[in-house]
Amino acid sequence: MITAQTRLLGVIGYPIEHSLSPLFQNAALSYLGLPFVYLAFDILPSNLERALEAMRIFSIRGFNVTIPYKEKVIPFLDALEGEARVIEAVNTIVNEKGKLIGYNTDGVGLYRSLERKEVNVEGKKALLLGAGGAAKAAVWALWKRGVKSIFVINRTRERGEDLANWARAEFFLEVEVVEWGKMKEQDSLPLWQEAGVIVNATSLGLKGEEISLPWEKLSPSVWIVDVVYRRGLTPLVREAKKRGIQSFDGKEMLLQQGAESFFLFTGEKAPLKVMEEALDWKPL
Template identity: 35%
Template sequence: MKKLFAVIGDPIAHSMSPIMHNELFKINKIDAHYHPLHVKKIDLEAAIKGLKAIGTAGFNVTIPHKETIIPFLDRLDPLAEAIGAVNTVVNEDGELVGYNTDGSGYVKGLMDKIETINDKNILIIGAGGAARALYFTMARTGVKRLDICNRTLAKAAAIVEDCPYSVVSRAIEISSAEASLSQYDIIIHTTSIGMAPDINQLPLSLHNLQPNAFVSDIIYNPLETKLLHEAKQRGCIVQNGLNMFVHQGALAFEKWTGISPDTEQMKANVLQQLGG
């Protein structure tokens, strides 16, 4: 019997996850289908009950349900519980178990270009769900310093205060981050600023960026945001959000099937769909 997988969100039509996972099922000769489901906030509880009732083998969760889905799940992985957000659900013998592969997927993608982050001074820009997942995962992994900046300072401070893992850190305003940008080895942008169609925006000034810094943007449409373009012009190594997208998807696929997929092939398939 064909297994059913899904991604739920609002909106959902833009998601490339169905293309990525259905291709993986085909490559690995798994009789399964991955379907996008448009679920509004008001219908979330009913949708989760329905997915469980029909025996859905697993599903992904995207905006705006990553946090609000938690009360409707049976169990949480410890990291997902600490982060307070879920992006992957596995049906384990009738129980819906929530995981968060965003942070781990990002770190795996980062390791494609950087050998270690343990000795790095890192700045995260933004304080949303993605920033929280990255912050907690990197704090658990271990870094030299992990600062976070946001237009609303209180949101950044809440992430620092909530993190259960020990790390040298501070929450700072955007202006402070701009002034001290040269102190950071890695700068990670996690907001939607610069995403299509508003591609000419920057989250902060790069005036004090050091030329050998590594600048990362979790956006992958466009493949090169204005932030990455300007950082590259200043001599920095840059990375878009494609690696994070592929690696978090690969981790989800592994949790569902026990198979570690070929991430390079996954990346090539997504690039083809993006016209890159």
């Protein structure tokens, strides 16, 4: 029931109409009978600062933040907490009595996904495709799970180098950058053979784009983890499954980052099963 005590939560992005967060966040809120509603807001870039000011004016309790604002919101916040300071991107804003605090739950989301699927990366080599915000969250999660070294493969080499420098400085990880175009060349094949986990943190797959890996070179025990999700499986995960390679897509991370945000907004542990079922109602 909506009363005068009901407070607003939401997700901001541009565009936002495909966001699945309202679906599973509202299911969890109503399951626990909490006095919140969660809506999606399409915010034009020119309105971002005013949207955050409105959070204070309307006492909006919290926002999730998605593409393209995860870094752009930072100048308008009062403080960053936890992983947001390291990852330098915010996907959750909590309004604490008019102070806007930025958090990053993407890293924790992937960390928990790896944990829940029992992906053991301790002391292993990881191959990471991509070097944007999701890739940074992935580096954090892999480091937290004890990975030994990371090979970064990104279309724009310079961005890959920036990510590698950041990961070395923050986590003292062994990181090497491999050129995107060299993905299949003979000298880079040992990387694929030795990888314990391959994480796709590019946006490839979102619109059904294939990623052609040297499949026949991969270790039979490798895990393929896609941060991307879409209706049905992503092409990468579909191909992995076809080949009998253990894999999962970004729905798990979506759920886990949402569960962590839910806790930050409400102080209550998220009912994961309820959220998962809500996602199932609308097949991805």
